[in-house]
Structure formats: C-alpha cells, structure tokens
Amino acid sequence: MIRVEKVSKEFALEAGNFTALRETDVTIGKGEFIAVMGPSGSGKSTLLQILGGLDLPTSGSVEIDGVRLERLDEKGRTLFRRTKVGFVFQNYQLLPMMTVAENIALALAANRAPKAEIDRTVARLIREVNLEGKASSYPSQLSGGQQQRVAIARALAMKPALILADEPTGNLDRQNGEDILKLLSRLNKEEGITVVMVTHDRHAAETADRIITLRDGAVVEDAMEGAGRK
Numbered sequence: 001m002i003r004v005e006k007v008s009k010e011f012a013l014e015a016g017n018f019t020a021l022r023e024t025d026v027t028i029g030k031g032e033f034i035a036v037m038g039p040s041g042s043g044k045s046t047l048l049q050i051l052g053g054l055d056l057p058t059s060g061s062v063e064i065d066g067v068r069l070e071r072l073d074e075k076g077r078t079l080f081r082r083t084k085v086g087f088v089f090q091n092y093q094l095l096p097m098m099t100v101a102e103n104i105a106l107a108l109a110a111n112r113a114p115k116a117e118i119d120r121t122v123a124r125l126i127r128e129v130n131l132e133g134k135a136s137s138y139p140s141q142l143s144g145g146q147q148q149r150v151a152i153a154r155a156l157a158m159k160p161a162l163i164l165a166d167e168p169t170g171n172l173d174r175q176n177g178e179d180i181l182k183l184l185s186r187l188n189k190e191e192g193i194t195v196v197m198v199t200h201d202r203h204a205a206e207t208a209d210r211i212i213t214l215r216d217g218a219v220v221e222d223a224m225e226g227a228g229r230k
C-alpha cells in the first residue's frame, strides 16, 4: 500500500538547510492502522504531508497504491489527493461559513458529482459519524468532538483508500478522543481503510496495530502492538 524509500526532506532556511527527514524507509500494508509517535519536531507531520502528496521529498521515493508520487505533476498530485487520501487534522480545518453538510459535500462537488448523489452520500456520512440532526449546523455551533467527526466525514467522502490523521484527538477531551479513535478503528476494521495517525498520546497510539517512532527525522522504533489488545 505504502512504500517510502530513502525519503529525505530538507528545508532551505536562512541559516542553511534543515533536514526534517533523513533517508527514512517505511512500508505499510493495505488495511493496517499505524500510529506515528515521536518528539515535537521529529518529522511526523512532514512525513504525513509527503504521504499525502501535499509536499514532495527532497530525495527518495514514495509509492502509494501503486502510484509513485514523485512521478506525478502538480495536477496529478491534486487528483491523487482528492481521490485516494482523506486528511484529518488537529484543528479540523472546516470552513466556518459552510454548514456541516456543505463542508462534507465539498470534495464531491469539486469532482462534479451529481447533486442527488452528493445528497445521498452526505446523508450516509452524517449517519456514519453519528451527527444526525446537525447537517444544517455551522462548525461554530458544534463541540470539538463533533467538529472532528465532520472532518472525518469529509475525509471519507471520496471513499479514500488511505486516511492520514495528524493528531486527530489532540484538541479533544478524553471522551471525545475515545470516540474519534473508535470511529477510526471501525473504519479501518470494517471498511478496510488504511489509517496513518500521528499522535503524542501513548493511549491513542495503542488503538493502532503498529507504532512507528520517529526521532530527528529517522525511524528509531517500529513495533507491532500486542495481538488481542482490542
């Protein structure tokens, strides 16, 4: 599903180049639920951005679902992001002037799906993330956990093969965090969606099948979680 080979990422700074990832290798199978941990600044978000085609590595190769990302042009990467990847961020990134239904419908509308199909899909996704009755609400009228569920529904709209979540429980209290983890876990187990989730929270990471730990831009640990935990 995901093959990252010798991926390095350097940022040009006034003080010189800064290396955020150094020749990182990671292989992730289809249907795995991966947690990425590591100290602040270790390269977790950088790796996620590269996996999602939001950013290109300085060197190395990233293959996702048979597609070599570095071989795509800008347009190809946009199409890849829209159709294969669902992004979920810590700060939700919902559009404040749009309702829940409109936020979820965005990607579908961008892909010119017919209106009836959009309505059907949005209604299904709202049920799936347990937000019945909130379709016409605005993000500011929702709790943090509810906003994060809208963000997940939006990520699911295009039936992505892969969900990339950057600290999806970071802004939530324990109960809301648990609900989000359960939702991601269910999508992974029941719908076979591969999930890569960055988290600082050991407990959240234990929801995953496998924990990859980064330090200074390199993988320093890659451990399977004990079977039968869940």
Ligand SMILES: Nc1ncnc2c1ncn2[C@@H]1O[C@H](COP(=O)(O)OP(=O)(O)OP(=O)(O)O)[C@@H](O)[C@H]1O
Pocket: 011, 012, 013, 018, 019, 020, 038, 039, 040, 041, 042, 043, 044, 045, 046, 047
């Ligand atoms: N656009 C950029 N320009 C310059 N340096 C950057 C850029 N993006 C990230 N970095 C640097 O790369 C390193 C890794 O950043 P990254 O955001 O991947 O860390 P992280 O592991 O996600 O940390 P956190 O847990 O704090 O979110 C950091 O030292 C950061 O300052």
Ligand SMILES: [Mg+2]
Pocket: 044, 045, 046, 166
């Ligand atoms: Mg980060």
